Amino acid sequence: MATERHGALAPLGVLGGTFDPIHTGHLRLAEEAREALGLGGVRLIPAGRPPHRGEPGSTADDRLAMARLAATGNAAFAVDDGEVRAQHKSYTVLTLERLRAELGPQQPLVLILGADAFEGLPTWHRWTELFALAHIAVANRPGYAPHGRRWPATLSPELDLACRDRRTADSAALRATPGGHVIPFDMTPLAISASLIRDLVRNGHSPRYLLPESVLDYIAAHHLYRK
Template sequence: MNTSGANVVGILGGTFDPVHRGHVALAEAALAGLPLSEVLWLPSGSPGHRAPPVASARDRLAMLRLATEGNARYRIDAGELESSEPTYTVHTLTRLRAQLGNAQPLVLLLGSDSFLSLPGWLRWRELFDLAHIAVASRPGAIPGDGGPSPELSAEIARRSARGEQLAASAAGRVARFDMPPVDISASAVRSGLAAGRDLGDLLPAAVLAYIRTQQLYLKETPKN
């Protein structure tokens, strides 16, 4: 939904290990419910808050390209994939802000669980200076519904906005967008693949074909 004519960039980061239908559903819901011109997919190299990815950077990028090809409103920024340094969201947004300029509206797209964990992120309050945050939630819910910490509740109270308002400034607001429940995690996908289960309903067909061809995720791996 972009009726404003503004160039508003949604940012969807993750290890995408592998990219699955839940990731795609979140991106599609954001495009439908927010004034975004595009979704910028940002595969991370070595995330600072979780175990290293199982698949190689090359394979994760290949799968992400397969999952997003054919959609003109999807773009991939692979700038951090080969980094050996831990990747934190505040560093990613600082880099993007420097590249795109101070006037560019940026919207960090998060699931509700990730949003609730925000106070545990590195320099988390600085994120609001660098981007808006849009939270995927069930229809009828509000950002943070289900138990935000007092400090996060305070940020929600002073930053809450409607989705269409995100085009009016570069950063600093919190909005929500509706997303039907999708119960998929990358760790569960990897476990299912290791067990030989048919996961055609969880993975884009081209991604599943790539995984089978490259023989990825054949062993049980830790959750991350």
């Protein structure tokens, strides 16, 4: 559980993803969200059966192992195997319900999303229920105005309406309630993607420095992403 700060529970960040493989962009997203929003920690949650994409290039157990290697050395990061072990598809609403049951009704949870994922929220399973389960933190992509002064013009009307009374630029608000706010934060732009890494490996090129050395060694040792 997140540690207490000033008599209140520090918010716990939740960062899910296919992590196929996990890379520096994922880790910087978690770290910058932790620092910008005053999170007590971040749970990295590899998807077992991602519902919005095809079959991953590596097994769920491999992706879980790589996430654990990547998190080593950062005491603020913990890897959660709940989605990998679940028998159902990896829907975020189910994960947040599980965490809420595990951590209790008062623990602030903060779902960390990139701007693209946030804009696609209305396509997610039971998406309107996410706000009751957690706060949502949105990483600004390059070109967005900082600190929430301007929101993406591409928000759908239904998402814009759902967020209208939830927006805040004050990270202290995340400690005051268990969920319900939507807050932007600025992130260092990194042009790294898992698909780029897989393509590099598949074509015999080095992805070194795009992901942790331990993950790179795991990919080599287990012959992942080869032709």
